[in-house]
Amino acid sequence: MSNETPAPDRGERILSLRGISKNFGAVSALTNIELDVHAGEVVALVGDNGAGKSTLVKVLAGVHQPSAGTVEFMGQPVTLDNPATALALGIATVFQDLALCENLDVVANLFLGHEINPLRLDEVQMEVRAWTLLQELAARIPSVREPIASLSGGQRQTVAIARSLLLQPRIIMLDEPTAALGVAQTAEVLNLIERVRDRGLGVIIISHNMEDVRAVADRIVVLRLGRNNGVFTPDASNQDLVAAITGATENAVSRRSQRKAAQAEGTDA
């Protein structure tokens, strides 16, 4: 559809942010952010409330214009001056509200605004395409003729992700994709994220859930007060991650593990 050029090789740098800052009046939401995303990798953006995660995603989605800095996409400097530009380049975003139409079925939601033949809706072709994509993603959707209102939270997230894939993006950004999902649905969405990565896309996820982040991310990028505060691999200790997120080496998690270590020493003695 939007991108006819071949997909980048796995590991190739798709997106590169240098010195990105964003001010809202006197508030510095982002200061000097650096971020790289490669084909076939999941990057988790983590940080406390107000760390700047949503602002960064909105800059990449073309919703906010950065106050300073450069964005390179596939090696070329780009200006993401509105959401349509970002989408046309191949940067898709699934926001937390998912923006699905409750009363319409899965096929209609997948193709909303991108009907295969807008002048004469080709229902059969759209249905086949919807099934093929959902099967490729091994998505558990009972029927593509089911209205969204009757689907679970995990299935809705799946439909929202599948919809953005129809535009053949290079990068997909997911804002809290597992928030408010149960254990089984979370596992389903994490599996889906892995399959999206395996298609060679770069995936950026925002999450507050460290367990989910560790399960699916290849790199964990920490933001704190609008600045980069460390990049970790998923095997980083909880203590190091919490310290980077909160900016404190002395915190509830470190005190708890010190207490446990002290207790263990006590029982050893």
Ligand SMILES: Nc1ncnc2c1ncn2[C@@H]1O[C@H](COP(=O)(O)OP(=O)(O)OP(=O)(O)O)[C@@H](O)[C@H]1O
């Ligand atoms: N439109 C705006 N106008 C003014 N300030 C804003 C605006 N959007 C964000 N901010 C400020 O920018 C900072 C970063 O906010 P942001 O929402 O990006 O953080 P976050 O990491 O996504 O937090 P959360 O986890 O709570 O969603 C905050 O201080 C916030 O108040």
